[in-house]
Amino acid sequence: MSLVNTPTSFGSLSRSLHWLTALLILTAIPLGLIANSLPADASTIASKTLLFSLHKTLGVVAFFLGLARILAALLQPHPLPLHPKAKIANALAALVHWMLYISLVAVPLTGWIHHAALSGFAPILWPFGQDLPFVAKSQITADLFAAAHWLFTKLLVASVLLHIAGALKHHLIDRDDTLRRMTRGLKAPLQASAKAANLVPMLCALAIYAAAAALVFQMQDKAPPAATAAPPQTASQALGGNWQVSQGSLGFDVKQMGAEIAGSFASWSAEISFDETTTSGPAGEVLVTIDIGSLTLGAVTDQAKSADFFDVASYKTAQFKAQILAEAGSYQAVGILTIRGIARPLTLPFSLSLTGDTAQMQAAVSLDRRDFGIGAGFADESTVGFPVAVKIALTAERS
Incomplete structure (x- = not known):
C-alpha cells in the first residue's frame, strides 16, 4: 500500500x-x-x-x-x-x-x-x-x-x-x-x-x-463601544488628605485550574494623610475605597462579579482603613479590610520613595479569598486557588 x-x-x-x-x-x-x-x-x-x-x-x-x-x-x-x-x-x-x-x-x-x-x-x-x-x-x-x-x-x-x-x-x-x-x-x-x-x-x-x-x-x-472603566479616582482633596494620587494600579493574581489569572480594579479612591518626617510610630492614615464593579479578570470577569464571588449587586465597594506606621525607614499600613461586608484585620508592608513633593509607593500582600466569603462554594483549591496575591503601585503628589 x-x-x-x-x-x-x-x-x-x-x-x-x-x-x-x-x-x-x-x-x-x-x-x-x-x-x-x-x-x-x-x-x-x-x-x-x-x-x-x-x-x-x-x-x-x-x-x-x-x-x-x-x-x-x-x-x-x-x-x-x-x-x-x-x-x-x-x-x-x-x-x-x-x-x-x-x-x-x-x-x-x-x-x-x-x-x-x-x-x-x-x-x-x-x-x-x-x-x-x-x-x-x-x-x-x-x-x-x-x-x-x-x-x-x-x-x-x-x-x-x-x-x-x-x-x-x-x-x-x-x-x-x-x-x-x-x-x-x-x-x-x-x-x-x-x-x-x-x-x-x-x-x-x-x-x-x-x-x-x-x-x-x-x-x-x-457594535457599540464597550463601556470603559472609570480612571482611578482620588478623594484626597474632598476628604482632607495632604497627598493626592496622580496615578496607580490595584491588581491581583489568582489561580484557576492551575492557571494564573491577572485581575485589576480600574476605579478606586485613596485619602492619604502622611507626615514623612515621622521616623518611628504613627505617621498618618489612609482610607481606600474600591469600586468592585470596575473589576476585570480576564475571561472570568462576569463570573467574578457574580453572587458566588464578589457579589457586585449587593456589595458595590470594598474598603481599607488603616494607620500608617513608620519604623527605621520601613512602613506598613495596619488596619481593617472590608470586602462583601466582611471585615478582617490586614497589615500591608510597603516601600516608599520620596522625591520632593512626589511619593512612589509599592506593596504586595497575600489574602485568602475564603476569609471574605469569596467563592465559598468552591472548596477545592485545584478549581479556584485560595491565595490571592494583591499588588499595589501608586504615585502621589503633595497637595
Whole structure:
C-alpha cells in the first residue's frame, strides 16, 4: 500500500490524516457545545473548565493537523475523480474539501487567539504556556476573534455536513467506490478523460473565508463601544488628605485550574494623610475605597462579579482603613479590610520613595479569598486557588 496518493488511490498518509481529523472534529465540537451549556456555578465549574480545556487542547492539535493536511494536499497528487464528466459535482466536492482544510486552520487559530488575548479560564493542557507571540492581552482583540471563531465554526459545520452528505450519496445512491477509496485504500480504474482539480475551488474557498472575515470586522466596527472603566479616582482633596494620587494600579493574581489569572480594579479612591518626617510610630492614615464593579479578570470577569464571588449587586465597594506606621525607614499600613461586608484585620508592608513633593509607593500582600466569603462554594483549591496575591503601585503628589 502506497504511503502517498496515486492517480487511482489515496495513500495511507492521506487516509490516516482524514480519519484523525474526523475524530478530532467530532470530539471537539460536542465538547465545546456541552461546556457552553453548563452553568458556571460551584457544582459544575470544574466540569465546565475541564471540558473547555479539552476542547481548546484538541483545537490546537487540529490546527497543526490542518497545516499538515494542507501541506499534503499541495505536495502530492489528488486521486482523479471517478466521474470525470460530472464537472460541477467534482468542482463542488473540491470546494468543500478546501473549505474543510481552511476551517481546520482558521477555526482553532481564532479560538486560540481569543484564549491568548484573555487571562485565565480553562487552560490549554500542554506545557508550552497559554500566550501567543504578538497577541497582547486585549478585550477588543478577544471579542473580535471570538466573533470570528463563532462564524468560522458555522462554516466548518456546514462543510462537514456537506462532506458527509456527499460521501453517503456516493455510497448509497451512486453505489460507487468513493467511500471505499478512503476506508480501504481501494484503487479505482484510471479513466483517460479524467483531469485533476484546478486551483479554482481553493480560491473560491479562500474567498468565502475572506468574506466571512470582512463580515466579522464590519460587525465589530458597528457594535457599540464597550463601556470603559472609570480612571482611578482620588478623594484626597474632598476628604482632607495632604497627598493626592496622580496615578496607580490595584491588581491581583489568582489561580484557576492551575492557571494564573491577572485581575485589576480600574476605579478606586485613596485619602492619604502622611507626615514623612515621622521616623518611628504613627505617621498618618489612609482610607481606600474600591469600586468592585470596575473589576476585570480576564475571561472570568462576569463570573467574578457574580453572587458566588464578589457579589457586585449587593456589595458595590470594598474598603481599607488603616494607620500608617513608620519604623527605621520601613512602613506598613495596619488596619481593617472590608470586602462583601466582611471585615478582617490586614497589615500591608510597603516601600516608599520620596522625591520632593512626589511619593512612589509599592506593596504586595497575600489574602485568602475564603476569609471574605469569596467563592465559598468552591472548596477545592485545584478549581479556584485560595491565595490571592494583591499588588499595589501608586504615585502621589503633595497637595
